[in-house]
Amino acid sequence: MMEKPVDTSPEGASCEAPSPLASPAHGSAETRLYTFDGRFAWSGVEPQAYKPPSEDWARVIRHVLIGARGEQTTFHVRYFEIAPGGYTSLEKHQHAHVIIGIRGVGRVVAGTECYELHFLDTLYIAPQTPHQLVNESDEPFGFLCLVDAERDRPRPLDQEELERLKRHPRTRHAVRG
Template structure:
């Protein structure tokens, strides 16, 4: 795998029952990132489906109250569905409120970040290519460009 995460598994037939909000039986709860090279706070990751025959992975991320995902971009696209809670997401130059059932499409090389609302968690399902590039973090000049937009600067700074 190019992303260095878990080895793809061939899925077994059957049902993995829900084990509570944002949890499933026989699905490992993992750290969001395997190192601290990228800033984030209070995020977990679960790989729900990873089968080479799919050509994609279906993952679930959960951002705890006060948490946020990494501000990053990739060459691959993301298809996201909000599964639990409420929060905000930055996609490109747009900050949106998101809630259960909302869909978020993240085009290639588009800066994005998710944040949970105060007093809430934000859980989302994410569909991505099985073979994908590593996240790109903003360089200081790119961060300065993003911060020229006052709303984006406040969003980024609120998550820091």
């Protein structure tokens, strides 16, 4: 159970919210609170398939926290969770990503580098950088992903790019698909 905020303002104003609304996402049409349940789910946010079924990815779900319900932002915030042995598609696109690890440990192939992402490690992935996230552990790997609200569609790598990553000493052990 969440504790109520403590009023520390000199004016006596409070950030305490009014009693919860009937909706699982509390607040007005402009302001919403999606409460975290401790099991990597949020009130009013349904888990979704990562993408349409494909052999390019495995064992990934997503939760669109901000950006799917009319929020007026220039960015979207999504939570992705990769089950043990799972991986995202290997892709590139014009928009950048910011990835913040919040559960478990995962590997991120970004260009010809491979990074290990732990709790609150933050990785900026530049535009047009081939990237893939992989869970080689026995525990779920969860991360927040921040992207532009208006963005291009992901594109797969061409055969030459794929072969280069599969041969590169820093990425060959991590690339999947």
